[in-house]
Amino acid sequence: MLGYEFRDPDLLREALTHASGANHRLASNERLEFLGDAILGAVVCEELFRKYPDYQEGDLTRVKSIVVSRRTCAKISESLALENYLFLGKGMGAGDQTPSSVLADVFESLIGAIFLDGGAPAAQQFIIGHMGPEIEAAVEGSNGLNYKSNLQQAAQRDFGETPTYLLLDEKGPDHSKCFKISAQIGANRYAPAWGRNKKEAEQRAALNALCQLAGSPLPYESD
Structure with missing residues (x-):
């Protein structure tokens, strides 16, 4: 056991x-x-x-x-x-x-x-x-903190839109790349975030967007 x-x-x-x-x-x-x-x-x-x-x-x-x-x-x-x-x-x-x-x-x-x-x-x-x-x-972000899911719910509730995620930049060698991604709802693009993979970067970008919508400080700086 x-x-x-x-x-x-x-x-x-x-x-x-x-x-x-x-x-x-x-x-x-x-x-x-x-x-x-x-x-x-x-x-x-x-x-x-x-x-x-x-x-x-x-x-x-x-x-x-x-x-x-x-x-x-x-x-x-x-x-x-x-x-x-x-x-x-x-x-x-x-x-x-x-x-x-x-x-x-x-x-x-x-x-x-x-x-x-x-x-x-x-x-x-x-x-x-x-x-x-x-x-x-x-x-x-899958342990009760799925920010992408939370952002989707907020976007559909408040704007009638589904968020999209934009790859803005990437850096590093092929075996250890980092990705810079921004969430976008309609015409509004939110503060991007870096992640060690696209999934992580999207979760961080979603959290940035949620914080911006709530008027809270950004947890992840993009530069």
């Missing part, structure tokens, strides 16, 4: 024990959650730093906030069916009734337990194994 085998099963039990199902608070997973939260953040930050060397701090922060969000942690807990193994007190629900906040917490406590049981490499492997697809989804 986890892709990791515990040497100390007591750590696993502690990670799966909610405060409502523990004899006392120190026997619950709260301390492991505290540890796991810090490790999760550090591992994801390092992965983003190494994998996206051309991302500015704001880009890295945006992606990290999505990847380590409570929503994402709960989603992974659900995919691992952790709710079936939780030790919960009466009234906390069971199965699909388990609160998402509890599912998010248990994913972090599990990371803390793996770190203590198998060390930093084991925790890192576990995190990247489950967070890798979430990082890719956040970078591509």
